[in-house]
Each structure stands twice: as structure tokens, then as C-alpha cells.
Amino acid sequence: MSRELNPNHWVAPARQRAAINAVLVWSPVVLVLAGLCWRLGGIGLAAAVLALGGLALGLAARHLASRFDQGWLVRRLNAREARLEDSAGLVFAAADLAPLEQLQAERIAARIEAIDPETLADGWSQRPIIAAWLLGAVALAAIILWPAEASAPPLAAPSQTEAAAPGQPRLTGQRVRIIPPAYTGLPARYAQSLDIRAPMGSRIEWTLAFTPQAKSAALQLVGGQTLPLTLGEEGWSGSLRLDIPSLYHVTAEGNRMSRTAHRLEPITDEPPQVQVIEPASGLVMIQPGQRRWRVVFEASDDYAVDQMAQLTLTTAIGEGENVSFSERSRMVSGTGDPKRRRFVVDLDLAAFGLQPGSDLVAQLTVADTRAPGPQVVRGPGVILRWPGAVPASADGLELMAKQTMPAYFRSQRQVIIDTEALIRERGKLSADDFMVRSDTIGVDQRLLRLRYGQFVGMEAEEAPRRPPLPVAEKDAPAEQAEGEHHDGDGHDHGDAPESPVFGGLGNITAEYGHVHDESEAATLLDPDTRELLKSALDAMWDAELNLRSGQPEKALPFELKALDFIKRVQQASRIYLPRIGSIQPPLDMARRMAGKREGIVAGGASLTPFAIEDAVPATAWRALSSPQAIDLGGLDRWVRTNSARIRDPLAVLAAIDALRGDPASGALREKLRQQLWAVLTRPPAQVRRRHDGGSVGRRYMQGLR
Known part of the structure; x- marks a missing residue:
């Protein structure tokens, strides 16, 4: 087989x-x-x-x-x-x-x-x-x-209806379903009325019923498009994506079901917030023998924070203006509730090559889960500093042991960096935030100017000095004026002269005052270096003036000029400046003694018309007090253009739309006038006249005259 x-x-x-x-x-x-x-x-x-x-x-x-x-x-x-x-x-x-x-x-x-x-x-x-x-x-x-519409409630009766003519359709049932975007994690829900407030990007679905049955129905956006509704088993239905705030009317066969417009108000997704949990201070000094550094950030959002975030580590190694910067980034993972995540970072300090006088800055950049286009925010930074070595004191050789340029002089470069960043972000900031940041940089510039001023003997606050007291008052031991210098006040007054000589300036200084310019810091600089440093202080003053007034573009050239002077002070030992006189323009001999004045005197100054910011609403507000006609179209456009500075623009637009339907209504005119009053800019505070004291006060003032 x-x-x-x-x-x-x-x-x-x-x-x-x-x-x-x-x-x-x-x-x-x-x-x-x-x-x-x-x-x-x-x-x-x-x-x-x-x-x-x-x-x-x-x-x-x-x-x-x-x-x-x-x-x-x-x-x-x-x-x-x-x-x-x-x-x-x-x-x-x-x-x-x-x-x-x-x-x-x-x-x-x-x-x-x-x-x-x-x-x-x-x-x-x-x-x-x-x-x-x-x-x-x-x-x-x-x-x-299972019932087909178990989750869908029945059509509810409308909250606002108007009496329709016999035979005309009227709204008898409504149901509005709100489906939030998927990134919010919110479930779908049903609105209680036709006024809708939902997250931006939500899908709004209407189901409306009319009695008798209408031939056509639509949603008419005020000042915008028309959304036709389709007839189904339960009634007329339609949907819309909620992106911008607007008003709408329900219409059937071209007739409005309500005179009052309904609101469509999107809720804006707020950007995430980042804060530092550990360490408690924004500036931490490295401890002897420290090898690791733990930083804990916490990010919160109204919906959810992305689990992955970017950690930016910046090292600044060096002293003075010669500082080398390096930056590296890595991804870190957060833990906890999606609305409030914590990011724990353990850093090995040996990998950064730190040395005395170095800084390590850690910043976290997080994003939310908004789709499309997540919002990215860079949080505050925390600094780990390795203090520089302190020079050893030497008796009798103090001038040789002192540092001419301290390490904090490097902050002028940081002022420039902050100013350039503020100029780039001007379009993203409001006027108040821009002014606050500019003023903050101006304060930093002022502090730096006062620090440099110590090297030329400048007073800490540039306050005017008191004149010296007369000799009679000086000799009185029991009555010593506040602010007068005396023994033990911390200043070196020197030995008083035995016999004062009338007209001797040096003796007057020695007897009644002291010289602040002869401080230890001021004696370290030679006269030419002092002149360069004073030029840097003048440039800092101009930069501070423009920064405090909210003009960083004008302050940046002075900041760069001050930085240039500081570098020249650090690098140069002697500087010679030539003495030159003013250069006058050449004389035109053809016009000499001819009596012609053409081209000499400039043209007359012209007045610039004053532009009122709130001219449109102010004019409408005044016109509403009388029965005269009003440009409602122009007022509508102004409100839509300036909606960012209005607390409730939809309420103003609703009042405008209601008055457009009945221009002769006094109640509607008064309602719009009340809405515009809240829109108008408040006038600046006026100086109040002091009370004259009544009849008694007036007689008293008359007696004084």
C-alpha cells in the first residue's frame, strides 16, 4: 500500500x-x-x-x-x-x-x-x-x-410670542439642542429658551412647530445671513455653528414671530494658566554640594490641559556684559486632573556646566486641547543662581581688591530684551496692559540708573539738599532740625577748622556740609571714565522717561546708547574727546542785506481737528432725547466695530433692532438711550471747588480783603 x-x-x-x-x-x-x-x-x-x-x-x-x-x-x-x-x-x-x-x-x-x-x-x-x-x-x-426619542424632550411652548393675524402661522413649540465641541468634554444639552449661551464652536440645532402649518420658516440673523429651516416629522429644523455673537429672529412665511431679537452668545475658550508650585521663590540660590534641582509647575484650564508640555531651560554663564546664553528644550508629561495638571521636573545640574556667576532659568510652555488651533501659553520662569565669588578683603589694599564693574551691570541688556519683546507684542496687548508693562520696564531702568549713579556719587533719590542752618541755630545743642548732619550719622565730616575765615569756600563745606562725590565708589573711576558713565546715565534717563510715558519705541535707541557707553567704560582705560565748537550754516551772500524773507519763516501752524472717540454713540444719545431721525445703520456698524470695549454689545444691538422695527416708540428710544449711556466714555475727573463756608465764610473772606 x-x-x-x-x-x-x-x-x-x-x-x-x-x-x-x-x-x-x-x-x-x-x-x-x-x-x-x-x-x-x-x-x-x-x-x-x-x-x-x-x-x-x-x-x-x-x-x-x-x-x-x-x-x-x-x-x-x-x-x-x-x-x-x-x-x-x-x-x-x-x-x-x-x-x-x-x-x-x-x-x-x-x-x-x-x-x-x-x-x-x-x-x-x-x-x-x-x-x-x-x-x-x-x-x-x-x-x-427602546424609544426612538428617549433623550429628546417634547417641544416646549415658546416664551415670547406675538399675536398673529387670523390664518397666519404662530410659533407653538420649540426645542434647541446644544452640542459642544468634542475638546470641551461637555455633554449635549437642551436650552430652556431661544436665547443661547454656549461654548464657541458648538453646534446649535433648532426644532420649531407652527400652528397652522407654515409654508416656509427661517432664522434671520440681525445684520447677517438667513438660515432656512427644513420641514420634518416634528416640525421645522435647522442647525448653525456658533462662532460669533449675534442676534436672530424666528420667521415664518416672512413674518417675525417675536419683535424682540434672541441672543446667540459664544463662550470664549480661555487660555491656560501656569504657575510655579516649587520652589516658592522665583530666584533660588544653589546650595553647596547640590546636584539636582526639582521644579514643579501647575497648569490649569477651563476645559483641559494637554498632557505634554515643553520645558525650556536657558543657561547664562559669565559676568558683566559678556554673558553667553544657551537654550535647550524637552517634553515633559503632566499628571492629575486634565483641568489642573502638575508637571514635576528633576534636573541634573551636572549636565548644564554651571559655574560661579551662572544662572539656570526654567520655563514651561503648555497648551490646551482646543481644536483646531490649541492656545499655547509660556509660564513664568524660575531662576537657579550660582552666586559669584566674593573677592577676599585685603587690609591696606582695598582699592586693588574692589571690582570696578559689579555683576549686576549686565541687566541693561535685559532691559533692552524686555523692551524689544514689548514692541513685538504691542498688537496683542490692550492699551492698559501695554502701559503697565512699559512702566514696569521703566522702573527697572530707573533702578539700574541709580545703581550706576553710585559710581559717580549721585544721590539715591536725587532730592534737593537743604541749605545749611545759620550759625546761631547750629550752635544750639537742644534744637537740631530734622535732616541736619551731626556726629554719628554715618558720614565722614572731617575735622572742623579752628578759625573760620569769611569767604573761604573750603571752610564752609567743611563746617556746614560734606561732599557725597568723594565716596569710595566714586574714587575708583578716572575723570574720563566718569564722563562716559555720566553719558550712560543721561541715556538711561531719556530711556526711562519714554518707558514711563508708554513709548518703548522711542526709549530703545537710548537704551542701546547706554549699553554702548557701558561697554566702553568696561573696555577702555582712557578716552579722549575732541573739543569742537558749534558749526553754523553757511551764509548765502546773494540774499545778504536784500530784505527778502522768503523761506526764512516757517508757514503758519494749522489746527488739527479734535476727534471724539465716541462721536457716533454720543450723537445718537443726544438725538434720542428728541423725535428726530437717527442713523441706526451707522450706530449698528459702530457697535460691531467696537464690541471689544463694550460690556454687553448684544444688548445694545437688540435695542437698536427693536427701535428699527418701531422708530416712533418713546419707550424703545429711552431703552436705547440707557444702553448708550453705559457705552459712552466717562469724562475725566474735574477739580471740585472748595466750599466757601456759607455766609459766615464769605464775610470772613471779605474782611480779609
Whole structure:
């Protein structure tokens, strides 16, 4: 008998039973998913899910059946039939066999042919099949019997309606569904009225009913487009994406259902906020032997903060103006509630190459989950500082041990960097925020100018000095004026002269005052260097003046000039400035003594008309007090253009729209006038005249005259 047997004949029943078994177990799952999709999305979505589920189930069954191959057949035969003597592999071997192996294969093949292939297949999974179909049947029955509109409330009666003419449609039912954007994580809800306030980007769905049935219906946006409604089973329906604030009317066959406009008010997504939790101070000094530094940031948002954030690490190594900066970034992961995540960062200080006099600045940049276009915010920075080495004191050699230029002189460059950043961000900031930041940089410039002023003997606050007291008052020991210098006040007055000489300036200084310019810091600079430093102080003064007045563009050239003077003070030992006189323009000999004045005197100054910022609402406010006509279109455009500075622009637009419908109504004119009064800019505070004291006070003042 030939040993060659076809293995597919023996594995076919096992493959078929395994595939059918898998289909019977998982088919209820596919049917339940298709039923859910049919209930939620319609027959089209259900058919697509059913097709995809059937395809996936067929591929899975085919993969499961492919495991029953020739190797499985050999193992199954040897395990089941002891009389095969573990030699079933010889029967299905593809290679040539030895004579003894051929003899054994022929004996085993005869025994295998007597075995029924159906007995080699696994049994049916009866319990899983029954359980799957029972659960599937219960789920399908629940899906079919569940009410189609279980989550949708019935149409509610409208809150505002107008009496319609006989035979005209009137609004009798309304339902407004609000579907927030997915990134907010908020569930869909139903509004209680036609006035809607929802997150920006929400989808608003209206369902309206009219009695008698209207031929057409629409939503008319005030000053904008018209949204037609389509008739369905429950009534007229339509949807709109809420992006900008606006007003709208419900119309049926061209007639408004209410004179009052309804509001569409989007809620703006606020940018995330970042704060430093650890360390408690924004400036931390490195401790001896410290190798690691932990920084903890906390980011919060009204909806959710992105789990990944960017950490920016900036190192400033060096002293004076010669500081080298390097910046590196890495991603960090946050933990906790999505609305309030914490970012914990452990830094290995050895990787940054810090040295005495260096700074390490850590800043976190986070983003929210708004889609599209997440909002990115860079939080405050925290500084780890390695203090510079303090020079050793040397008795008798103090001038050699002092540093001429301290390390804090490098902050002039930071003032320039802050000013340039403020100029770039001018368009993104409001007028008040821009003024506050400019004034803050001006304060930094002032502090730096006062620090430099110590090197030229400048007073700390530039306050005018008191004149010296007369000799009689000076000699009085019991009555000493406040602010007068005396022994023990911290100043070196020197030895008083034995006999004062009239007219001796030096003696007057020695007797009644002291010289602040002769401080230790001032004596370290030679006269030429002092002149350069004074020039830098003058430039700082001009920069501070422009910064405090909100003009950083004009302050930047003076800041750069001051930085240039500081570098020259640091680098130069002597500076020579040539003395030159003023250069007068050349004389025009052709016009000399001719009496012609053309081109000499400039043209007369012209008056620039004063532009009133609130001219449009102010004019309308005055006109509303009388029955005269008003330019409502121009007022509407002004309100839309200046909506950012108005607290409630929709209320003003609603008052304008109501008056447009009934221009002769005195109540509507007064309502719009009240809305415009809140829009007008308040006049500046006036100086109040002091009370004259009544009749008694007036007689007293008359007596004084």
C-alpha cells in the first residue's frame, strides 16, 4: 500500500468546524453593534457596520482555521491512536525514507486509512454559542424596543410670542439642542429658551412647530445671513455653528414671530494658566554640594490641559556684559486632573556646566486641547543662581581688591530684551496692559540708573539738599532740625577748622556740609571714565522717561546708547574727546542785506481737528432725547466695530433692532438711550471747588480783603 496520503482530506473537517464555531460565537456582537448604529445613525451606518463586521469576522475565522495544518494532524493522530506507534509523521513526510522507514510508513498508512476524519475535529462550543446568542437577543430586543426619542424632550411652548393675524402661522413649540465641541468634554444639552449661551464652536440645532402649518420658516440673523429651516416629522429644523455673537429672529412665511431679537452668545475658550508650585521663590540660590534641582509647575484650564508640555531651560554663564546664553528644550508629561495638571521636573545640574556667576532659568510652555488651533501659553520662569565669588578683603589694599564693574551691570541688556519683546507684542496687548508693562520696564531702568549713579556719587533719590542752618541755630545743642548732619550719622565730616575765615569756600563745606562725590565708589573711576558713565546715565534717563510715558519705541535707541557707553567704560582705560565748537550754516551772500524773507519763516501752524472717540454713540444719545431721525445703520456698524470695549454689545444691538422695527416708540428710544449711556466714555475727573463756608465764610473772606 502506498504511504502517500493527502493531509488536506484529514484536516478539512477540523478547519470547517473551527471556522463555523468562531462565526457562531461572535456573530451576535456584530449584530448588536449594527443595531446600535441603526438606532443612532440610521440604516446606512448600520449596513456599513454590518458589512465591516462580517468582513472582519470572516478574516478572523480564516486565520483561526489556518492553524489546523499538517503538523497539527500528525500531533493529533499520534496522541489519539496508540497503535500508530508515534510514526504518523513518516506517512506525511516529504523527504525520501530509508528502507526500514518505508516499511513502517506503509504499515501506519493502512491504519490511518481506517480512521474517520470527522472524529479528529474538536467538538462544538455549545455553552459559549448559547450564551452569546441569548445575550445578543436581549440586547437587540432592548435596542428595538427602546424609544426612538428617549433623550429628546417634547417641544416646549415658546416664551415670547406675538399675536398673529387670523390664518397666519404662530410659533407653538420649540426645542434647541446644544452640542459642544468634542475638546470641551461637555455633554449635549437642551436650552430652556431661544436665547443661547454656549461654548464657541458648538453646534446649535433648532426644532420649531407652527400652528397652522407654515409654508416656509427661517432664522434671520440681525445684520447677517438667513438660515432656512427644513420641514420634518416634528416640525421645522435647522442647525448653525456658533462662532460669533449675534442676534436672530424666528420667521415664518416672512413674518417675525417675536419683535424682540434672541441672543446667540459664544463662550470664549480661555487660555491656560501656569504657575510655579516649587520652589516658592522665583530666584533660588544653589546650595553647596547640590546636584539636582526639582521644579514643579501647575497648569490649569477651563476645559483641559494637554498632557505634554515643553520645558525650556536657558543657561547664562559669565559676568558683566559678556554673558553667553544657551537654550535647550524637552517634553515633559503632566499628571492629575486634565483641568489642573502638575508637571514635576528633576534636573541634573551636572549636565548644564554651571559655574560661579551662572544662572539656570526654567520655563514651561503648555497648551490646551482646543481644536483646531490649541492656545499655547509660556509660564513664568524660575531662576537657579550660582552666586559669584566674593573677592577676599585685603587690609591696606582695598582699592586693588574692589571690582570696578559689579555683576549686576549686565541687566541693561535685559532691559533692552524686555523692551524689544514689548514692541513685538504691542498688537496683542490692550492699551492698559501695554502701559503697565512699559512702566514696569521703566522702573527697572530707573533702578539700574541709580545703581550706576553710585559710581559717580549721585544721590539715591536725587532730592534737593537743604541749605545749611545759620550759625546761631547750629550752635544750639537742644534744637537740631530734622535732616541736619551731626556726629554719628554715618558720614565722614572731617575735622572742623579752628578759625573760620569769611569767604573761604573750603571752610564752609567743611563746617556746614560734606561732599557725597568723594565716596569710595566714586574714587575708583578716572575723570574720563566718569564722563562716559555720566553719558550712560543721561541715556538711561531719556530711556526711562519714554518707558514711563508708554513709548518703548522711542526709549530703545537710548537704551542701546547706554549699553554702548557701558561697554566702553568696561573696555577702555582712557578716552579722549575732541573739543569742537558749534558749526553754523553757511551764509548765502546773494540774499545778504536784500530784505527778502522768503523761506526764512516757517508757514503758519494749522489746527488739527479734535476727534471724539465716541462721536457716533454720543450723537445718537443726544438725538434720542428728541423725535428726530437717527442713523441706526451707522450706530449698528459702530457697535460691531467696537464690541471689544463694550460690556454687553448684544444688548445694545437688540435695542437698536427693536427701535428699527418701531422708530416712533418713546419707550424703545429711552431703552436705547440707557444702553448708550453705559457705552459712552466717562469724562475725566474735574477739580471740585472748595466750599466757601456759607455766609459766615464769605464775610470772613471779605474782611480779609
